[in-house]
Amino acid sequence: MFEIPVLTLTLVVPLLGAMIIMCLPAGQHKGIKWTAALATLISLLLSIAIFIGYDRSLGGIQFVETIPWIKDLGVNYALGVDGISIPMLLLTTLIGFSSVYASWNLAERVREFFALLLILIAGVMGTFITTDLFIFFLFYEVVVIPIYLMVIMFGSTKRVSKEYAGMKLTIYLLIGSAFLLTALIALFVQARAISGVPSMDMAFLASLNYGVEFQILVFAFMAFGFGTLLSMFPFHAWSPDGYAGAPTAVSMIHAGVLKKIGGYGLIRIALTILPAGAAVVAPIIAVLALGNIVYAAYICISQKDLKYIVGYSSVSHMGYVLVGIAALNLISINGAVIMMFAHGVMAALFFAMIGNLYEKSHTRNIEDFGGLAHQMPKLTAGFMIAGLASLGLPGMVNFIGEFTIFVGAFGVYRVISIIAISGIVFTALYVLRALGRMLFGARNEKWDHLQDLKGVELVPLLVLGLAIFIGGFLPFTLMDLINNGVGELLAQIGPLQIGGLW
Amino acid sequence: MDFSILTTEILLALLGLAVLILGLVLPGKGRKFVNALALGGMALVLLYLILNFSREAGLFNGVYQVDAYGNYFKLLFLMAGLLVILMGARYIDGFKEKSNEFYGLMIFATLGMMLMVAAGEFITLYVGLELMTISFYILTAYLKSDKLSGEAGLKYLILGATSSAILLFGISLLYASMGSTNFIEIGASFGSSAAVIAGVLMVIAGFAFKISVVPFHMWTPDIYQGAPIPITTYLSVASKAAGFAALLRVFMLAVDPNAVFNWGLLLAVLAAITIVVGNLIALAQRDVKRLLAYSSIAQAGYILVGATAANSYGLKGVLFYAMIYVFANVGAFAVATAVEVDSGRTDIEAFAGLSKRSPLMAAIMTICMLSLAGIPPMAGFAGKFYLFAGAIQAGYLWLALLGLVMSMVSVYYYLGVSKAMYIGENMDEAPLTPGWGSTAALWVCVLATLILGVYPGPLSELAGYAIQIFM
Numbered sequence: 016m017f018e019i020p021v022l023t024l025t026l027v028v029p030l031l032g033a034m035i036i037m038c039l040p041a042g043q044h045k046g047i048k049w050t051a052a053l054a055t056l057i058s059l060l061l062s063i064a065i066f067i068g069y070d071r072s073l074g075g076i077q078f079v080e081t082i083p084w085i086k087d088l089g090v091n092y093a094l095g096v097d098g099i100s101i102p103m104l105l106l107t108t109l110i111g112f113s114s115v116y117a118s119w120n121l122a123e124r125v126r127e128f129f130a131l132l133l134i135l136i137a138g139v140m141g142t143f144i145t146t147d148l149f150i151f152f153l154f155y156e157v158v159v160i161p162i163y164l165m166v167i168m169f170g171s172t173k174r175v176s177k178e179y180a181g182m183k184l185t186i187y188l189l190i191g192s193a194f195l196l197t198a199l200i201a202l203f204v205q206a207r208a209i210s211g212v213p214s215m216d217m218a219f220l221a222s223l224n225y226g227v228e229f230q231i232l233v234f235a236f237m238a239f240g241f242g243t244l245l246s247m248f249p250f251h252a253w254s255p256d257g258y259a260g261a262p263t264a265v266s267m268i269h270a271g272v273l274k275k276i277g278g279y280g281l282i283r284i285a286l287t288i289l290p291a292g293a294a295v296v297a298p299i300i301a302v303l304a305l306g307n308i309v310y311a312a313y314i315c316i317s318q319k320d321l322k323y324i325v326g327y328s329s330v331s332h333m334g335y336v337l338v339g340i341a342a343l344n345l346i347s348i349n350g351a352v353i354m355m356f357a358h359g360v361m362a363a364l365f366f367a368m369i370g371n372l373y374e375k376s377h378t379r380n381i382e383d384f385g386g387l388a389h390q391m392p393k394l395t396a397g398f399m400i401a402g403l404a405s406l407g408l409p410g411m412v413n414f415i416g417e418f419t420i421f422v423g424a425f426g427v428y429r430v431i432s433i434i435a436i437s438g439i440v441f442t443a444l445y446v447l448r449a450l451g452r453m454l455f456g457a458r459n460e461k462w463d464h465l466q467d468l469k470g471v472e473l474v475p476l477l478v479l480g481l482a483i484f485i486g487g488f489l490p491f492t493l494m495d496l497i498n499n500g501v502g503e504l505l506a507q508i509g510p511l512q513i514g515g516l517w
Numbered sequence: 518m519d520f521s522i523l524t525t526e527i528l529l530a531l532l533g534l535a536v537l538i539l540g541l542v543l544p545g546k547g548r549k550f551v552n553a554l555a556l557g558g559m560a561l562v563l564l565y566l567i568l569n570f571s572r573e574a575g576l577f578n579g580v581y582q583v584d585a586y587g588n589y590f591k592l593l594f595l596m597a598g599l600l601v602i603l604m605g606a607r608y609i610d611g612f613k614e615k616s617n618e619f620y621g622l623m624i625f626a627t628l629g630m631m632l633m634v635a636a637g638e639f640i641t642l643y644v645g646l647e648l649m650t651i652s653f654y655i656l657t658a659y660l661k662s663d664k665l666s667g668e669a670g671l672k673y674l675i676l677g678a679t680s681s682a683i684l685l686f687g688i689s690l691l692y693a694s695m696g697s698t699n700f701i702e703i704g705a706s707f708g709s710s711a712a713v714i715a716g717v718l719m720v721i722a723g724f725a726f727k728i729s730v731v732p733f734h735m736w737t738p739d740i741y742q743g744a745p746i747p748i749t750t751y752l753s754v755a756s757k758a759a760g761f762a763a764l765l766r767v768f769m770l771a772v773d774p775n776a777v778f779n780w781g782l783l784l785a786v787l788a789a790i791t792i793v794v795g796n797l798i799a800l801a802q803r804d805v806k807r808l809l810a811y812s813s814i815a816q817a818g819y820i821l822v823g824a825t826a827a828n829s830y831g832l833k834g835v836l837f838y839a840m841i842y843v844f845a846n847v848g849a850f851a852v853a854t855a856v857e858v859d860s861g862r863t864d865i866e867a868f869a870g871l872s873k874r875s876p877l878m879a880a881i882m883t884i885c886m887l888s889l890a891g892i893p894p895m896a897g898f899a900g901k902f903y904l905f906a907g908a909i910q911a912g913y914l915w916l917a918l919l920g921l922v923m924s925m926v927s928v929y930y931y932l933g934v935s936k937a938m939y940i941g942e943n944m945d946e947a948p949l950t951p952g953w954g955s956t957a958a959l960w961v962c963v964l965a966t967l968i969l970g971v972y973p974g975p976l977s978e979l980a981g982y983a984i985q986i987f988m
Contacts, residue, residue, distance in 0.1 A: 084972070084974060085899075085973055085974045085977060086974060086978070087830075087833070087977060087978070087981060088902070088903075088906075088977075127872075149902075152893065153893040153894055153898070153971075154893075156892055156893045156898070157892075157893055157894055159892070160883075160887060160892060160932075163932060163935075164883075164935065164939060167936055167939060167940050168939055168940060178936060178940075182929065182932070185928065185932065186925070186926075186928070186929060189925035189928055190922060190925050190926075192925065193918070193921035193922040193924070193925045194918070194921075194922075196902075196905075196921050197905070197909075197914070197917050197918045197921055200902065200905050200906050200909050200917060201909050201914060201917075203906060204906060204909045204910045207910075208910075
């Protein structure tokens, strides 16, 4: 029977959009923006269809497409999604769609911007829907260069210059990916030596037994590579500078989904293929995660620039994800996945609001503002939703994530969990302080000329805000799916005894 | 004796002679015709080669080998030559009445490379090498009024002659020990005396010069900067590939990998030093020609990794990478040529604002350079994957890690050029249009880089077929 290749379509539509945009005349701003909006909308609708159409009773990898690609490396153009990748795909398309509207007011070099943005979105999606390691890595690095170009062309220079920020981000991620690629090749070579056939299929690679020492080494390389992308302490320095320099849409996508490729890779690739290595390295990750949670939250308290606050807070939140992954049990990993989704929509909403405010006021310094709720009630609502989600208020999807992670991790790492939970207090402190100072209090007449969100500017607020509340009030919509996916992965690798390094 | 096996080489030799002689005989307008003849002739030879790709035969008792391995590289040289002629057409037109000789010498250099890769024994190899190198001596110094070019020619001559002498001395040592110059016969009776080791070391040194491996790389930047830019391009892609092709044939057939000395480790160390030095010095360059020169040193290091591994993936990687390197490097140099023709300069400032003057060229320069850095979905990534998979398979995990980290470091200087092109300001904002030849070459390069990056299957199969003779 002939089936529609839904995943390929989801992937190709933004690329097609990018090509159409490159062919349009440079002055055709409206046409370019609507093309980008339409392309991301189609991807969003397709991914929602996949979310709904995925057969939860059946489980496993669905919507499979396989085309042989490179024979002697055993590479297939293989697509397929399971309970872990669908939320990530959905997250990508949600943020991708919103990011187009968050950049609606752009007036310079519009063609380049939207073409690069669509390539970036397609690249991120690709990593989540492929089941072949080679193709995964192909997409993984595709995203780095458009980001660099977008940062230097459209970024903003505040504390650090945009050229510096862009290059720092690029080099950090590329060095991480060099380790990752070394690990992938070593894995490929070893698997070939064991099984005699070249293959890059994740499930096939996971089915082989590797020596424990090999697993530890390769897992450590991967943890460094993915960890850098996930801004694991102490490899996080690119993240706040990078976000601060980047244009709004890039900050949204980067903090929202791109980082999550790190967590996704740790779970789907590193943990699944190298469980014995994971068991040994996990405690180190858990300790480093504390660096994220506590240290970054501490820095946040002293920040004045809004983007730096959200930048460091995203580093801090990734600590929770790392704790969840490092605890290596069903509940904690479920929590990590849902936390990635939750943080994604929250961070994207935050950056969209900041971007909008900065565009109008040309400052991001908290102390310049005060009483913005008088002039911009809708923007204030957006900030509050993002802020409260960030500190894990029940009713928002972030609460579900944090709660699940700690339920799962507490049994494994008592002390670490207790220290980590204290991070929530810090988060409440810096978020509420910053938002209170900016949004509430007496009316500041200096900002009377600011216009509230209107028209298409509302799209990110509506789309992402809705996702936060749906996830918060109806968590089972996502949770079932994730539980399904993580459960299957863990069933494959069997019980794990954490530790063994000392 | 069936001389029809040599048709490709004979045709090319005739073409070279015809271009030289007709260039002298025909005045004025005839020159255009001769230039077209050079281009068309090379294209026809290329076509002939493709049609007879799978022909295999040995001539004169194995002195000259026609096989898929050699044909693969001949294909590479002809393609590179065509692309260089296309992209350099405007530049070469500047030589006026001297342009015919330029084409003629390029054809002879190509012929020399062909002899090198098909040679089954050392003397033939040496003759091919000299034919290539001597043609390049002249071509390097072709800008008569330019001091840098003259200096480059002289340097190349002196250093090149020295390296040839070392190579020849190594060959004579091997001949003295084994009593043969034929690779297979040497391999069969490979001894372990000090003379053999010294001989192989000298052969390595001689080749290392041609492929600019550190510490034999000193000539590269000056000569790349001084030579006419099409020649720089041709030197960096074709002459280097020829050096690698011949080196591999010698090493795979004549040198016993397990005898006496760990040759693999020696090559691995050379590759590592080359990668590190090439990339680190490139970081500090402000002239795009020099930058590409140092980057080409680093690239030689990557290719040497595959030769070090000497297994199926590694060798395939060498062939694959050599081919895609042609497209990436010619693409980058084509843009540099257009900029030089326009502004007379090649420092990074001359590239400023190129994205506004010519969005196509800025995009192609970025894509080609990222392919050199090995970023997917450009072809360089697939090439590096093969090279480093081979290295890890052969047990050189450290080399793979080093190579990959350094190629990420190289992104810094490649993106430095992109940064200038995309956000730099240029006084001259007039649109920059390359000629039709250049445009064609640019499109071929960028399409090949992207298509082979996303779908490397066919080329890797071809490379796999070509290395059968070693397996």
